[in-house]
Amino acid sequence: MADSQRIASYYLARGYKKSNSSKSASEIVINTCMIRQSAEDRVTGLVKNVTASRRPKPKIVITGCMVGMAARDETGKYLKALKKRMPEVDEFLPLAEVGFDYPALRSDVEHAWVPISNGCNNFCTFCVVPFTRGREVSRSFNDILDEIKEQTAKGCGEVTLLGQNVNSYGADLVKNNSKGFKLPSGRVVKPIIVKHLGRFRIPTLFPYLLEEVCKIKACPSKSSIAGRSGGLNKVKFISSNPWDFSDKLIEVIAKNPKIDRNIHLAVQSGDDQILKRMNRWYTGKEYLKLVEKIKNKIKDAQISTDIIVGFPGETKKQFANTVKLAKDANFAYAYVAKYSERPNTAASKAFPDNVPYREKEKRFHILNNLINQKGNPRTAVH
Ligand code: SF4
Numbered sequence: 001m002a003d004s005q006r007i008a009s010y011y012l013a014r015g016y017k018k019s020n021s022s023k024s025a026s027e028i029v030i031n032t033c034m035i036r037q038s039a040e041d042r043v044t045g046l047v048k049n050v051t052a053s054r055r056p057k058p059k060i061v062i063t064g065c066m067v068g069m070a071a072r073d074e075t076g077k078y079l080k081a082l083k084k085r086m087p088e089v090d091e092f093l094p095l096a097e098v099g100f101d102y103p104a105l106r107s108d109v110e111h112a113w114v115p116i117s118n119g120c121n122n123f124c125t126f127c128v129v130p131f132t133r134g135r136e137v138s139r140s141f142n143d144i145l146d147e148i149k150e151q152t153a154k155g156c157g158e159v160t161l162l163g164q165n166v167n168s169y170g171a172d173l174v175k176n177n178s179k180g181f182k183l184p185s186g187r188v189v190k191p192i193i194v195k196h197l198g199r200f201r202i203p204t205l206f207p208y209l210l211e212e213v214c215k216i217k218a219c220p221s222k223s224s225i226a227g228r229s230g231g232l233n234k235v236k237f238i239s240s241n242p243w244d245f246s247d248k249l250i251e252v253i254a255k256n257p258k259i260d261r262n263i264h265l266a267v268q269s270g271d272d273q274i275l276k277r278m279n280r281w282y283t284g285k286e287y288l289k290l291v292e293k294i295k296n297k298i299k300d301a302q303i304s305t306d307i308i309v310g311f312p313g314e315t316k317k318q319f320a321n322t323v324k325l326a327k328d329a330n331f332a333y334a335y336v337a338k339y340s341e342r343p344n345t346a347a348s349k350a351f352p353d354n355v356p357y358r359e360k361e362k363r364f365h366i367l368n369n370l371i372n373q374k375g376n377p378r379t380a381v382h
Contacts, residue, residue: 002113002162003095004031005104007063012105022050025058029093032064034128036340040066044085051088062086063093065132069343071096072131078343100139103147110158112151116144116209117163121171121202122241124268125279125350126308128342129164136163138170141205142184145212148232152216158234159213167240167249170205183208196243196281207248210235214256236260239306242267242290243281254298262332263294266306270325271318274311277351284325291329302332307367310339310360312351319363326371334371338364 007029008018019025028050033039043066051057062082070079071094079092106112119133148159163169174181174191182188191203216232235258242265253259269275270284282290295301307322326334338360341353 002104002115003064003098005106005113006098006100006102007031007093007095008105009102010098013102022058023054027059027061029061029063032062032066034065034069034132034342036337036342038340047086047088057088059091060086060089061091061093062089063095063098065095065128067092067094068096068132068134069128072134073344095133100143106151109155112148112156112159113162114144114147114151114159115139115162116166117169120164121168122165123279123346125277125346126268126311126339126342128345131344133164136165136168136172138173138205141170141173141209141212144209145184145216148213148216152232157232158236159232161209161213161235161237163237164239165241165244166237167206167244167246168202168204169209171202174203174205181205181208183212185212192246192248194244194246196286197283199281201243201281204244204246206244207246207252210237210249210252210256210259214258233258234260236262238264240265242287245290245294247293250294250297253301261298261300262302262304263298264304264306265291265294267325267329268306268308269311269314269318270322271314272321274314274318274322277313277347278308278311279346284321288325288328303329304333304335305329305331306335306337308337308339309363309367310355312339312347312353312355314339314355314363323366323370326367331371334367336364336367336371 011029012018016027022028030043030046032043043062047060047062051060066082070082070092073079082092083089100115100118104113117136117138119136120127120129121136123130151159170181170191179190180188181191189205189208191205192207193203194201213232213235235256240263245265253263267287268278268280272283275283291303294303307326309319309322338357339353339355341348
């Protein structure tokens with residue numbers, strides 16, 4: 001959504017006008033996702049649908065993760081495959097061309113999605129994100145605060161800070177400056193480092209960014225928008241990873257009632273062997289300890305999560321460990337996903353996708369029923 005809002009603004013800046021419907025648009029821009037095969041299939045289907053009955057055919061532009069993957073694939077094979085799969089497409093627009101600099105075109109005044117970083121350095125073996133969005137790049141502290149101040153002045157009361165690994169924000173900003181980082185307020189802070197599995201993670205600035213965001217005051221002239229008391233009254237963030245969830249971050253959340261108490265913390269599996277093969281930096285026990293610490297220190301904290309079932313080689317016993325962890329963690333909800341092999345990932349190269357689809361389905365329903373209850377399936381994965 002945040003990327004699409006910037007893409008829209010990029011087009012307006014080039015003289016385009018927004019159309020009311022894809023049926024009347026002369027040019028259609030499709031922002032793509034490829035976190036799972038089903039997401040890619042939906043893009044192919046959409047391209048066929050919007051072009052099927054239109055003569056002359058509208059110009060079709062594809063952007064987002066599928067193009068990110070093509071842009072980073074030096075062999076050119078992925079782009080060739082995309083062109084073959086969707087011959088209707090006229091242009092492939094890399095998101096990097098749009099960047100952070102365009103102001104988001106928002107229709108919602110009260111809530112703003114605010115990207116704080118883009119890309120990921122973690123290389124979980126199942127995940128295509130480092131290949132589609134590249135390495136993690138943090139937005140400058142000032143840019144983020146300025147955007148939020150601007151939105152607050154327009155009446156925005158709620159922001160969601162976004163990043164693929166939101167709580168490692170700033171790792172690249174402090175790379176050669178691990179002793180101290182000067183915040184826009186002039187305060188010099190020491191980057192936060194977390195230790196997991198006996199190893200130190202990269203230093204981050206995320207807790208300080210959250211603190212600074214919470215200090216943003218209301219604009220007096222907009223103090224009664226939509227019946228609210230005015231100003232920034234809710235700060236959310238997604239998606240955070242357990243290995244960068246520091247004590248300092250817990251302390252900042254506990255102290256600031258504006259920060260949302262629904263904390264999304266992807267676990268992916270409850271089995272240590274599977275976590276290791278996923279290249280995730282914690283054990284099930286460490287994860288549960290973190291959940292306990294968060295719940296003890298932050299009043300009313302609720303934890304939600306992402307879980308993948310049917311990762312290559314996942315045995316019934318290993319799946320049972322995930323079920324046990326889910327019971328122990330008492331998740332508020334979970335996005336449960338069936339493993340889907342993604343191109344270029346380490347898992348796709350090293351581990352055959354050998355859990356039968358029916359078994360994946362079975363495991364999906366067990367966890368979904370356990371955590372989300374019947375009738376409320378959540379099937380996305382971050
Ligand atoms: S699952 Fe999250 S942390 Fe892991 S590589 Fe993908 S985006 Fe990064």
